Amino acid sequence: MSCPHVTGITLRPPTASQQVHKDDCTQCFDTPDQPWGIDVCLSCFNGGCDSPDRNHSFQHFRLSQHPIVLNIKRKPKPKKVREESPAKILKLSIPGETEADNFDTTTLVKCLACDGLELDKAIPNIAEVVNGVLTALSSTKQSEVKAWEEEILPCEHTLVLDQDDAKVLADQELAHCSQCDLKENLWLCLKCGNLGCGRQQFGGVGGNGHGLTHFEQTLHPVSVKLGSITPDGTADVYCYLCNEERQDPNLAEHLWHWGIKISERLKVEKSLVELQLEHNMKWEFSMTNESGEELQPLFGPGFTGLKNLGNSCYLASVVQCLFSLPTFQERYYYQNGALPLTLDPANDLETQLRKLADGLLSGRYSLPPNREEQLESPYPKGIAPSMFKALVGKNHVEFSTMRQQDAFEFLLYMIQTIRRASHQTHDADPTKVFSFVSEQRLQCLGCKKVNYKTDVQDNISVPVPVERLPMESSQDNQDFKSVSLKECLDRFTQSERLEYTCQACGSKDGAVTRTAFKTFPEVLVVNARRFELVNWVPTKLDIPVVVPDEPFSLDDYFSRGLQPGEELLPQTPLTSDNEFVPNGEILSMLEEMGFPSSRCEKALYNTGNSDPDAAMNWLFQHMEDPDIDDPLNLGKVGSNLEISEGSIAVLADMGFTVLQAKKSLKETGGDMERAVEWLFSHPDDDGSTPEAQSERTEVTAGDTLMPALFKLHSIICHKGASVHAGHYVTFIKKTIGEQSNDAANDRDWVLFNDEKVVRGGEVDEMKKFAYVYFFERYRA
Known part of the structure; x- marks a missing residue:
């Protein structure tokens, strides 16, 4: 039998830029390894x-x-x-x-x-x-x-390097560190010629950090790793002021200044990039219990791991937590197997989310290894989220790369991406479980008038109090005093005194401000901020936070709004030119933490200009807004800009309210395309003005039911000195085995470590140092 279709179509080989999907199905995780191919x-x-x-x-x-x-x-x-x-x-x-x-x-x-x-x-x-x-x-x-393509750029410190008077370094001077006997991992200061050992690195590379000590004493910024220099002029160049690997376009000249001829150098050590790649590929999280026994592998529905794509553990930890929540399972898995009708499923977010849900929850890809596979590894191979990662990170400056990323930032990005897609398709939004309304109360200490401002949030970032233990009191290598979750919540919601000039009474006595819950979410996401600035770089601190196993109440942190007898303050002060005047002290504080000035001003404007924690939370909430770096422009809001009724009608036909349509057009100068983009990036903005928002009592997210009890559902843990390096895993409380009459007693901690899924057992120590906590609403 001949085929008439071969001659009826023209087939062409794929071009270099075309995607050829031959590693797995675009709609499920079947691979050519399956019997059907x-x-x-x-x-x-x-x-x-x-x-x-x-x-x-x-x-x-x-x-x-x-x-x-x-x-x-x-x-x-x-x-x-x-x-x-x-x-x-x-x-x-x-x-x-x-x-x-x-x-x-x-x-x-x-x-x-x-x-x-x-x-x-x-x-x-x-x-x-x-x-x-x-x-x-x-x-x-x-x-x-x-994604692996990484461009290392010069910085101002390598471009304008001012070297001290030249001297020729003898071979014996290059033989070992000037402060110890280490003979490898040596870094030459290009400013003065000092040779110091580097910090300890993955792979057993030793180091006492004398190169860093030299920088701290002299502030000489640029050093080169001697063992990484190649005859063609490449080498590891590190700028301590930037705290980044950099490029030195004049490296040969700078080395010759110290008598080192680059053409005679031979690379004898791995570069930082090589060590980072090796680190990412080989990192192993402990898979044994306190007795040294291997943790029990788990198989079946809900116990499928995600392969590490080289640097994707941050993605895996977030995805496992999200798809363990009922709303995500109902939205993307329990759809009777239906998939969207699309010609390009690999680039359709809805399809890829349902594919991911099926891969993680069906159990189809979590089978015990056969005898041959058991010899290689006792764990299933897991599924590779390559297609999902490429799509969700597409065009994102960080998540499109293979570099390690911050799991909390990726969680916020995922929530916004899914929310925007759900809004566009008018589908149920599974991220609503995270949303709640916070309320900030500010009271002038002069006239006692108050201001209330609400904001819809998806998480809270709580400050963890830092109290170092004396050397003699330190136990089990613990350098910090343990704190309770309640202490962190108390710190997050406590009243703070601020410098403040009242626009109502003119008093400069200051004000007190407090942030609390106006409503409560179904799932509370808590980011524990355990960082301090060291040389202007956020450095992680291992402060133990004691989290209760039993349900705890948030009732004490509820804000009851405007009380009888309270009088409202005028709104955020503007100058006669209708320009916002940010609180200088808080602005400087946020800028010192690395946030751009334009973002800081927007955060202060939108949170009342008086509370640094509220402003910081706003920054985390809105970091993915497409207009986040646009200058603050108040002239459009509330101005005499004439809005076309036709434009309002078009936006209303898309499912937005008239209030939302009007506000988006005012915010974007009447530009329809930008207005649509603004609406999708502000899905929780109901279109009311700041003045109306301060007085409204309508609940827009979450609920006010009490007691508001919450119980720990899952945690994301991080191992490493920086959230942008190291390794992420997640622990989730799940039902293991057949469910009995007392389901609560059957739930146990499960560790998801990339493709490895094991019974976690007791995780008290891991809970103390978790980076992100997910608390579920507990209803007795």
């Missing part, structure tokens, strides 16, 4: 599984009418025993391995319009395309290669 569409290169129960390949054909596919099946080759040491990583790149290096692969071409009729791969119209698909980088590898 993956069908790659030879028209658009979509990858679809050919499984008997889902057959996403045929679904794609019905939608696209692309009949010809290449079916790819593969079996992993036995692992070769390496006798020689592995080759050194020479640059930050993806090894150029082919399918043939790792797999035995079988392929066949078939026509789905002819009930899977097998076609001859030698047909001229097909052969070239098949070869192009097999030799092309898969979409996964293509994303990884692009």
Whole structure:
């Protein structure tokens, strides 16, 4: 039987920029390793599984009418025993391995319009395309290669380096650190020629930090790692003032100033990039209990791990927490298997979220390893969220890279991304469980008048009190006094005195301000701020926070709003030119923490200009707003700008209220395109003015039901000195095994460490040092 469809269409090999989805199905996590393999569409290169129960390949054909596919099946080759040491990583790149290096692969071409009729791969119209698909980088590898590209730039300190009087460094002077006997990991100060050892690094690289000590004593900023210098002029250059790896365009000249000829140098040590890559690929979190026993692997629905894509543990920890919540499960998993009808599922967020939910919750990809696999690892291989990571981080300056990121920042980004997508499609928003209303109360100490301002939030960042223990009192290497969660909440909601000039009475006696809960969320996300600034760099502090196992109440932190007898203050002061005057002291404080001035001014304007914690929380809440870095412009708000009724009607037809439409158009000068963008980036803004917001009593998020009891649901933990390096894992309280009559007693802690999922047991110590806490509403 011949196929009439081969001659009826024109097939072309994939170009270098086209995505070829051959590593896994675009709608589920089936791979070519499954018995049915993956069908790659030879028209658009979509990858679809050919499984008997889902057959996403045929679904794609019905939608696209692309009949010809290449079916790819593969079996992993036995692992070769390496006798020689592995080759050194020479640059930050993806090894150029082919399918043939790792797999035995079988392929066949078939026509789905002819009930899977097998076609001859030698047909001229097909052969070239098949070869192009097999030799092309898969979409996964293509994303990884692009994401690994990291440009290290010069800074002002390397560009205008002022060196001391020249001297020739003798070989013996370059033999070891000037302060100790270390002979590797040596850093040459390009300013004065001092040689100091670096800090300890991953992989057993020793260091006493004498290079850093030299900087602290002299403030000489730029050093070069001697062992990393290559004859072609590359080397590790570090700027201590920037606290970043930098590029020195004049490195050869700066080294020759100290008598070092770059052409005679030989690279003998791994670079910082190589060490970072090796660190990310090989990091192991402890998988044993206190007795040294291996933790019990778990399998089945809800116990599927996520493969580390090189630096994606921050993403895995957040995703596991989100999809353990009922609202996310109901929204993305319990949909009767239905998937959106789209020609490009790999780039459709709804599809990728449902694919992720199915992968994590179905149990299809969490099976006990067979005997051969058991020899390699007792854990399942997990699923690779490559497609999801590439899509959700697309065009984001940080999350599109392979560098380690802050899990809390990614959580906020995920919430905003999902919320914006839900708003656009008018679907149920699973992130509503995080939303609540906070209320800030400010009272002038002169006239006693008050101001109330509300803000919709998705989390709180609580300050953790810092109290160092005396050396003689330190136990178990604990340098800080333990604090309770209640102490952190008390600190977050306590009254603070501020410098304040009252616009009502003119008093300069100051004011007191307090932030509290106007409503309570279903899930409270708490970020524990355990940082202090060291050389203007946020440095993590290991302060134990004691979190209760039993439900605790937030009733004491409830704000009851304007009370009888209280008189409202005038609104945020403006000058005669209608410009906002930020509180200088708080503005400086926020700027010193690294926030741009424009963001700080917006935060102060939107939080009453008097509370640094409220302003900081606003910054965390709105960091992903597309207009966050635009200058504060009050002239548009409340001005005489004429708003077109037609523009209002268009926005109203999109599902927005008239108030929201008017405010968005005023905020953007009447520009429709920018107004739509503003609306999607402010989904919780109901369109009322700041004056109306201060007096309204309408509940916009959360509820006021009390007792407001909460119980710990999950935690994200971090291991490492900086949230931008190290490793993230998550612990989630889940039901293990068959549910009994007393479900609460069956719940136990489960550790998700990338693809490894194990019974966590007691996690009291981990709870003390968690980075992000998820508390569920507890209803007795």
